[in-house]
Amino acid sequence: MENTFDRERIAALMFKSLNQTLSPEEEQTLEAWKSLQPENRALFDELTDPERLRHELQQLAAVEAAIEAKLGWHEAHLPEKKIRKLYTRWSWAAAILLLLSVGAYVWLKPAKQQVAEVIHPGGNKAVLTLADGSLVTLDSAGNQVIAQGKASIHQQGGQLTYEGAGSGDNAGFNKLSTPAGxxxxxxxxxxxxxxxxxxxxxxxxxxxxxxxxxxxxxGEVFFDVAQQADKPFKVIVNKGVEINVLGTQFNINAYNDRPFVSTTLIQGKVSVSKNGHPAILQPGEQALTDKDTRVIKNIDVDKVMAWKNGMFNFEDVSLQEAMGEIERWYDVKVIYENGVPDIPFSGKISRDTNLNDLLKVLGETALKFRLEPGRRLVITK
Known part of the structure; x- marks a missing residue:
């Protein structure tokens, strides 16, 4: 439709309509364009209004008279009929072209394209809530030491390290939280x-x-637990899941938009339980816990660990799961305009990619979307 009714073609058909030189096929095309939307018919009526044309001709005649006087032209030097014929033809053509060029530009020009906001990927940033309730903002540029009782907390870039805490001290609890992005x-x-x-x-x-x-x-946390055989390590996850370990590496994904908590064991051994029913994992296995726990064997560990390794891995994931990752990492809101489309989704890409470039990659799939102001990613199909 856009190619059939391009601006230059419609302007040419308007010109021919005013000169009454339209072919039957061209007349059908122009009528179809006028019927396409009310604004089109309003534009045609505006440009072909007799009163407007008469006004434009009067203005043009005054301009012509001034030009002729400036050039020293006199009608006595030319046959009267020829003058009138040339004058009338040129005036009408000029007026029509003027109307078409100005009117078509104002009415038919595409809306000014807004420069798309560049949405950068997430990075190292968090908030540390100390036991006394005070807040410390952390980012990748930070380099500081925070004193807390007998302990000291060292921040260097995107990492915190605790030093000097005595085993008998009771200094309360700290909480480290990352925002979206x-x-x-x-x-x-x-x-x-x-x-x-x-x-x-x-x-x-x-x-x-x-x-x-x-x-x-x-949310999602990867652990590398220091071995202390006499002091087991326990992780309490929202939704009432407990994970007991001695020394091991494992990933927990407990985002609220997921129907279950997934615990994936990379190395060592863990016990995942809910309501007193434990499941023992071996390396390469994953526990999915909702009302109960089921164990999945032969998990693609590289896919689970992609986020920690700086990658998106969308191989064989649902559209909603992939969009959930995009929402959290780029701090955007994903909106499904016509429901969640059933579209196969796959691919790998660096998490260092800005969202605009990521969307170019997604644009090569069957997915249809638009990026709106306010960090809104609208999925249309």
Whole structure:
């Protein structure tokens, strides 16, 4: 439709309509264009209005008279009929061209394209809530030392490290939270390390005292747990899931938009339980926990760990799952204009890519979308 009714073609048909030189086929095309939307018919009526044409001709005649006087032209030098014929033909043609060029430009020109906002990928940023309730904003440029009791917290770029905490101290709990578009790494007081994906959190004691080391998480967190055989490590996940470990590497995905908590074991051994029903995982296995727990074997570990390794891996994932990752990492709102389309989705791309370039890649699929102001990604198909 857009190619059939391009602006230059419609302007030419208007000109021929005013001169009454339209062919039957051209007349059908112009009528179809006028019927396409009310604005088109209004434009045609505006440009062909007799009163407007008469006014434009009067204005043009005054301009012509001034030009002829300036050039020293006199009608006595030319036959009268020829003057009138040339004058009338030129005046009408000029007036029509003027109307078409000005009117078509104002009415038919495409809307001014807004410069698309460049949405950059997420990065190292988080908020540390200390036991006394004070907040510390963290980002990739930070380099600071935070004193807390006998412990000191060192921030260097996107990582926190705890030093000097005595085992007998009880300094309360800290909480590290990442926003949408953020990620962070923390080395806990026992030497274990946790990587937080976007929109995630971990709550932990400043000192691990007692018979076990217990932390609480939301969102997605990867753990590399320091071995302490006499002090088991326990993770409490929202939705009532408990994960017990000794020394191991595993990933927890517990975002609220997912129907279950997934725990994927990379190395070692863990026990995943809910309501007192444990499931033991071996490396390469994944536990999916909702009302109960089921174990999936032979998991694609590289796919699970893609986020930590700086990649999106959309191989064999649902559109909603992929859009959930995009929402969290780019801090955008995904809106499904006509429901969630059933479109196969796959591919791998760096998380360092800005959203605009990522959308160019997605544009090569069957997915249809538009990026609106206010960081809104609208899926139309």
């Amino acid at each position: 953020g990620q962070f790494k923390v080395q806990l007081p026992d030497g274990s390390t946790a990587w937080l994906n976007a929109a995630s959190s971990i709550r932990y004691p400043v000192v691990f005292s007692g018979k076990e080391r217990q932390v609480e998480v939301t």
